[in-house]
Amino acid sequence: MGVGRGYGKLLLFGEHAAVYGHPAVGLRLDDYLEVELETPAARSSEGVQWQWPEFSENELAIVRRAVEALPHPPGGGRLDVRGTLPTSVGFGSSAAFCTALIRAHLGADALPPEELWALAHELEHHFHGTPSGIDTGLSVYPGASAIHPKPPGLPRREQITLPAMTLLVGAIQRTSSTAELVAGIRRARETDATRVEQTLARLGELARAVSRPGTDAPSVGEAADEAQHHLAALGLSTPALDALLETLHAHGALGAKLSGAGGGGAFFGVFENTGRAEAAEAALRRRAEELSVPVIYQRTLTL
Ligand code: MEV
Numbered sequence: 456m457g458v459g460r461g462y463g464k465l466l467l468f469g470e471h472a473a474v475y476g477h478p479a480v481g482l483r484l485d486d487y488l489e490v491e492l493e494t495p496a497a498r499s500s501e502g503v504q505w506q507w508p509e510f511s512e513n514e515l516a517i518v519r520r521a522v523e524a525l526p527h528p529p530g531g532g533r534l535d536v537r538g539t540l541p542t543s544v545g546f547g548s549s550a551a552f553c554t555a556l557i558r559a560h561l562g563a564d565a566l567p568p569e570e571l572w573a574l575a576h577e578l579e580h581h582f583h584g585t586p587s588g589i590d591t592g593l594s595v596y597p598g599a600s601a602i603h604p605k606p607p608g609l610p611r612r613e614q615i616t617l618p619a620m621t622l623l624v625g626a627i628q629r630t631s632s633t634a635e636l637v638a639g640i641r642r643a644r645e646t647d648a649t650r651v652e653q654t655l656a657r658l659g660e661l662a663r664a665v666s667r668p669g670t671d672a673p674s675v676g677e678a679a680d681e682a683q684h685h686l687a688a689l690g691l692s693t694p695a696l697d698a699l700l701e702t703l704h705a706h707g708a709l710g711a712k713l714s715g716a717g718g719g720g721a722f723f724g725v726f727e728n729t730g731r732a733e734a735a736e737a738a739l740r741r742r743a744e745e746l747s748v749p750v751i752y753q754r755t756l757t758l
Pocket of ligand 1: 466469470471473474545547586587588589590633637716
């Protein structure tokens with residue numbers, strides 16, 4: 456039996472832009488998914504049925520294809536998933552699942568990070584057709600990274616140091632899947648090429664700017680607000696998300712934005728320090744209750 460862990464990610468800047476080769480910046484989260492894989496010895500695996508956890512039909516089809524894409528894929532057995540990472544809200548659960556699946560199948564340290572990333576990136580294509588590779592990169596490498604995509608190949612990753620600040624991170628349910636949101640931007644890029652390309656390029660520039668040494672918390676906050684403005688103009692925000700980001704501003708955030716594919720889901724506010732972020736936590740919960748939008752994840756991250 457093999458058990459493997461894959462970590463989630465918090466994308467700070469560059470979502471969607473990364474799909475078109477622009478840089479992104481993000482952090483590995485401590486929250487994780489763990490895959491447990493029990494497969495019979497190779498010679499007796501013929502005719503063994505799979506036992507899957509309670510996946511929807513669509514999820515099961517994707518997971519089956521990811522399992523079949525493993526090197527020397529098992530023909531049957533039992534697969535379980537557990538962990539602390541909320542799924543399908545923008546914290547990179549598909550990338551975390553791919554990383555965990557590979558580690559469960561091959562062993563936790565069987566592959567060096569670059570090879571683990573390459574294989575996880577390959578498997579992630581089964582979740583949404585054109586992953587940039589940023590989610591799998593952020594899942595594999597600890598700390599903060601700037602990721603420079605080179606589609607269709609594997610991006611280049613650079614370890615970075617972000618300024619001292621506290622992030623108040625939250626998530627609400629999403630109204631669309633990553634695959635739908637990525638496809639929506641692709642369609643918009645076909646019909647309104649100049650505007651969409653300029654917007655994606657600017658989102659990439661903001662990622663590049665915050666990854667430079669010497670950036671401070673106020674400039675990260677300012678960049679977050681500008682990025683949110685562009686992401687909303689691309690139709691990736693929702694009224695509930697806008698209202699929660701407004702609450703973060705009203706309670707001391709230097710800036711706030713969605714994180715990941717959008718359509719609701721993950722978001723964060725940038726605060727000068729932990730005290731200020733903690734003071735905004737209760738207000739965020741109250742506003743979410745007023746809006747009848749359950750907050751399904753809330754943490755402060757002090758950098
Ligand atoms: C999803 O977390 C980030 C996107 O940019 C998709 C990707 O980069 O593969 C929306």
